[in-house]
Amino acid sequence: MMITNKPSLLNDDDILNAAHKVLNIEAQALMNLTHTLDTQFVRAVRMLFACKGRVVVSGMGKSGHIARKIAATLASTGTPAFFMHPGEAAHGDLGMITQDDVVLALSYSGKSEELLAILPAVKRHHTQLITMTGHADSPMAKLSDVHLMIKVEKEACPLNLAPTASTTASLALGDALAIALLELRGFNEKDFARSHPGGALGRRLLTYVSDVMRVGEQIPSVTSGTSLTAALLEISNKRMGMTAVVDTSNKVLGVLTDGDVRRLFEKGVDVRTLSIDEVMHINPRTIAADVLAVSAVEMMDSHRINQLLVTNENNTLIGALNIHDLLAAGVM
Template structure:
């Protein structure tokens, strides 16, 4: 049967108003959560923190999709977790749960048939149960060790049927659990990097300056006292848009960039008569090789520069990098 609806002829403003209404309702649902948050949230966090096994997250339908996402968030932020489909649990997957685990069950009604079929067995394992529902009087709430309330005034669906505001609230409350646990565990950026080694995020968290800097003969450098002509030749050969100026111990004294050279030509300066020491920038910005490459990105953005010299603890030149090196490494 085909269903017709005059709303299919909504104009652009009406469509935007629909979106605005959805976002307003869901934002209000999150604000309502802040007013109902209580000691049960603390108890849930403490229960999960004390867990010697894993957090087993489960839910059916739309709540199941939220549960799957939350399990992934817990696992990536220092709380071992996995998603268990309640239908599969009833056919053998319950064997994965032990008394050392904690089960986090999501159901807005609090009476999902699939969950209610397995939760008594979970309790017989002496496994702690945290229920996240919209009804504190529901069977799941009464069966749980800790109940988290996610009641919303209404769904964003105009029929007040499709889970929308309620799933948003459940997702946000689950994220709050994950972040609270992250804080309590002292989970660091290095810990995060170890669980996210691939992709752009992994590159940003695992790539150090030493991994991307130019070394040896690829470093543009001239000695103090060199002619400006020699410095220009060095800059042309190394194609980094700069050259370092170093002393006999290879310690950095200054830097000359292609921008400096352009300004000299604009002033009509005879470059053949100048020494590098006359025009270099003394005490240039430098960075160590053992810091994250993303720190080099931040330094370049802060100081509006495109190149950096890499030095050791004695301020001796050990490398160089420019913005193109960081782009190629995928850290910006």
Template structure:
């Protein structure tokens, strides 16, 4: 290198080598390479598992997966899922997914089961045992007892010839060609495939049971979906004296006082039977000011919007959100089956209730 040639490996200000930056680049490149490789290996494992489920050698009802679904549907007790180590973590998640989608299930630790917790299992239950090797000592210590008490046994292993697979009523093969771990040791692709198959079981079961959004919401009352599907208009509407309402014969000024008192930026206009015949909002007032200089002598009937949008108190609050979005309004009147005004709803009420 001549004295006039720049040194690309040196810092321009200090002329010192920057090994840290080079090392960081190499580490980042290696990390991205391993990430892509991991995702590809795990994706391939799931695709291979999918293809293995639809074995053309047997009819659909005779596949192990279909047999497992039928067994779980016929279970009059609960589904007990067990495994140890990484398989134990997967077993916990599968049990939780089953329980939240209409199949009563719980996790049991095989070591604890061997010391008394097996008493939670009954002959009406179905037992799902998860072990990649199919020879896990802690699991194999309790499987004979599970079989003796009469519970159905579904095994999820990566080894058709394993002792656990042989003892099972139904064996689901979750074998993978390789783990994503560069050492081919850490459970990675195998646990991903097992988890995916557990999800497949849960989805097949919820569909067979006719499990719907409303059922899901009942088991998730604290979640966003639960609030959306369990909250009704009557739960969040303003009622009684909090309803802004005036009759058609009063002045606009009196109606504005009612809007101010009730703090919902609108008032309903009702007939003698307290049925809404119109509505007037803050937005209507702003538009009116632009058009009319003196409106002190106006009646509310002269400026109200007739035939206001309404909703029933027993409808879901999420339906009110839909109506407000569709009609581009911020308030909604609530009427009963006879058409009588029983409540009022502002979009802020829905926000506070976390429906939105």
């Protein structure tokens, strides 16, 4: 069918008013949803929490798109879940469902033919069923072990046809399930990072100092008694803006930064006559290799420094860290 667009009679204010109307209708739908939450929601959360298998989320059409998002949110917040297309389920994918799973089926009307074709088989398999519909007396609601109501007064669509407020309500209720389960599990940032190793949070919470520190010949260091001019050469060669000062056992005695050197020149000090011991900072800031790299960021921010020495429990120098190393690793 060819659809022709009629000339628009809307001015800019009309367009903005239309958008405001949509957002207000959907916001009101969410507010109304908070008043309909009852023991059924609690039962659903408890059922999902006790699930020994996976949560199988399914829906058709627009509800299917929402179901995919709910499955993804559950999976990323500690509840193993996947989306199952009801059409494919009727042609073999039902074999993926076990008695240990819980099925979460979405349909605003509660009459989706594709879902109604497979849900009786789910029930015969003794798999628990949660449905999310807008009608408590719908066929899907009657089949379910737990029914979650997502009734809205009207869609944001001016024709009251396109799923808008109802899909927003479904999505929000899915988020509510996921977050309630997250809190019930005690799911924390580190758990979240394990599910998102490629994201910024994953890098911050899964990257350790040992992953980004410089080691071996990359570490700028000189021994006690070294001339200041030789120490300056070490700073220049290693390009970290500092050098560690160690004893013959490689234990850290101090540090000298390029900022310290600049201040010496500003005072007119003859650096040719000095040894590193005369100008180094004793007891420098250090960090362990087995702590999160984000802790190094916090330490640098707190003390307004750009470098850190990495030491073991015996204060032996094992690495060095520069703020640029942390930036390159995506930790900050």
